[in-house]
Amino acid sequence: MTLLRGARERRVRTGGVELSVAELGDPGRPTVVLVHGYPDSKEVWSEVAARLAGHFHVVAYDVRGHGRSTAPRPLRGGFTLEKLTEDFLAVADAVSPGRPVHLVGHDWGSVQAWEFTTVKRTEGRIASFTSMSGPSLDHLGHWIGSRVKRPTPGRVAQLLGQGARSWYVYLLHTPVLPELAWRGPLGWRWPRTLERLERVPAGGYPTSSLPSDAAHGAWLYRDNVRPRLRRPRPDAHAHAPVQLITPLKDRFLSERLDDELEHWVPHLIRRTLPAGHWIPRTRPDQLAAWITEFVTSVENGRPSVTASGRHAERFGGQLVLVTGAGSGIGRATALAFAAAGARVVAVDRNAEAAARTAESARRVGAPAAWAETADVSDEQEMEKLSEKVTTAYGVVDVLVNNAGIGLSGSFFDTTTEDWKTVLDVNLWGVIHGCRLFGRRMAERGQGGHIVNVASAAAYQPSRALPAYSTSKAAVLMLSECLRAELAGQRIGVTAVCPGFVNTAITATARFAGVDAGEEKRLRQRAARLYGLRNYPPEKVAAAILRAVVRDEAVVAVTPEARGARVLSRLAPGVLRGIARLKPPV
Incomplete structure (x- = not known):
């Protein structure tokens, strides 16, 4: 048996x-008490x-008969909720002493903690x-009773569904x-079972x-x-x-068990996440963020509010990293x-641009937002x-490789250095992101x-954009290859192909084969054209969130991008003909 890393035991x-x-952190800070479930010990909370x-001052204890705690004698009658409540109060x-604690429970730890939170003493x-x-x-007893008394088809289905999920309770x-079973084969097979079925990482648990x-x-x-379900309080x-x-x-456990919970809880915050049962082991970073936000809000007397934006049920609490987030599509995303x-x-x-985006993110609803600088x-x-983000914030749930630069000019005017600059940012930047952050997703x-922002130029040839189009075509194919490779690990990969979007990329785009004055004129002209098109980056951001929710492979965003995508499939010769046209100067 082990003790939580660096913990003090009493x-x-x-x-x-x-x-x-076990205790961690400064005892002078608010105390958070973690109560484990079945068949765990307090080590389930280590991460x-x-x-x-x-x-916070963090406390985790082994429930009686578990881990390093002793068992009652006799066992029968030694684990009632009344006795477990006495244990909690003693801890x-x-x-x-003299200061209320913030309680966190998982599985049977949560069952106990509901008792602690609802009894008078x-x-x-x-x-x-x-x-x-x-x-x-x-x-739960009242939930079952209401469905037995009013057995509509929907309510009967809910009862049967939860009944099937509760097979282990009967055993x-x-x-x-x-x-x-537990002292025999099930006990030594359990760790491997958790790894296989729940993707629980090995190591100390x-x-x-x-x-x-x-x-x-x-x-x-x-x-x-049985006693409580027969006679619920x-x-x-x-x-x-x-x-x-x-x-x-x-x-x-069915989600429907909590349908009437507002009746019992005057102040309730609901959160969901796409994960299995053992979230203290599989989603420790996300849980820690939510617990920190909730406890801090209660301590400050400002009750936390669940995010209510579009797709909040899908992305609430998840960790999202966006490159090129200082402006344009990255900032909007x-x-x-x-x-x-x-x-x-x-x-x-x-x-400075990254910091402004992080500050705005906190204002619009992010429970936490950080600015990081990187090329x-x-x-x-x-x-x-990658090392800093993983250590400080956790494993990224959604990665958006958005950073990119523009380059226009004929092939023979594009120097080797021009090619290297464009490919380093537009292609290698995506490769670095996918490799470093995607690997940690897979290991978890x-x-x-993973969202890779490509371009309609990835499938629409142009005599004016050979380097840029090549870099974006490579991003599109890389995304397709990664999608095939990572599908078995439940990691989706999407290539997003915007068309003409009103962003600051025109202000930084380079034009090969011209002097500084001509390049400035061409930038102004491009910015004017993009401004006239005036397709906002917020629409691209909305398409990105929708693509992640739907797990789409390739998303052409603007009407012209969608049209070019159709032509590339059905009439590629038309696009080749358009590509031969000399762009106006």
Whole structure:
């Protein structure tokens, strides 16, 4: 058995058992108490706790009979919710005397914590509660009862659906067999099962105490489930603000269990994420961000508000990194994700522009936003960026490789240095992003999405854009290849091909084969034409979010980009003919 990395351990005696309590962070800060589920120990929280420790006094304890805590004797009747409540109060009094604690529970830790948050004797001891993957047994009893009394087809379907998901509950009520299974083959196969089915990363979890933890924990179900579902408390109202985090791919719990939760919780914040049951292990960065935001808002007396922007249910709390985020499509995309409740990393060569985008992202709804400076064409800078982002903010959920530059001029006027500059930014910048951030997505094993901003020039030839078109065509093909390779790892890849969009790229575009004065005139002319077209970058940003939600492969955004895409498939000769036309000067 292990202890959370760097934690201080204390022993708390209560109700005939001795609880192992681990503490991280400054005891002078608000206390966050983490309660684990079944068949876990407090080590399930190690990744979340490490991320919270910089902000709070973090406490995790082994529930009686689990990990380094002792088991009650006899086991029968030793795991009732009443006794678990006594344990919690003993821990709270030991680690935070006289000051309410912020409670976080997962699975059976959440089931217990609902009890703590709704009984009279804990009033004043709980400042807030974050629940994940574990309902109140009282609320569940009322949920079942209302559907039995009014058995409409939809309600019967809900009952049957949750009944099928609860198959393990029935097995855990059988005598002796669960204990034999956990102390036998199931115990040593469980870590590999979690890796395979839930994509839970290996390393320090589960601990060697798993077989005995799971055998003892069977009494959590036997001592509580049937009595509470038969006679649920009528007064199970929460006396603290509650943040509900619902994993949308939970194998064991239906989303519909929380349909009537507002009746029981006066102040409820709902959040969802596309993940399985064991989110403390698979989504620690996202959970830590949500817990930090919620606890901080309660401490400051400003209740947190769930993001309500378009696609907030999909991107709320996710970590999104956008390159070239200082202006144009990159900035609009970063703000669109921020409005959907995502945490945003705005990357740009211009530090001030990146900072302005991050500040705006926080104003429009991002729970957190950071500005980072990097040149996407510089491999070493991108490697440092990847390491910093992963360490400080977590694994990126959505990567938008947007940074790019424009270059116009005939092939023979385009120098070797011109080619290198364009390919370094437009192609190698995308390669660096995909390789460094995409690899971490794949290693995490929880999916993700990569968006590569190409161009309609990727499939529309032009005598004036040989270098630019070549770089964007390469991005399009790279995206298609990556999409095929990463599909089995649940990582989507999208190539976005805007047409003429009113952005600042015209102000920085280069024109090969002309002097400085002529280049300035051509830039002004291009900016004027793009301004007349006046297609806003916000529409491209909306298309990017929609493409991620739908997992689209190639998205042509503007009407001219869509038209050229159709012609490239059906009548490529027409596009070749247009390409021969000399552009006006």
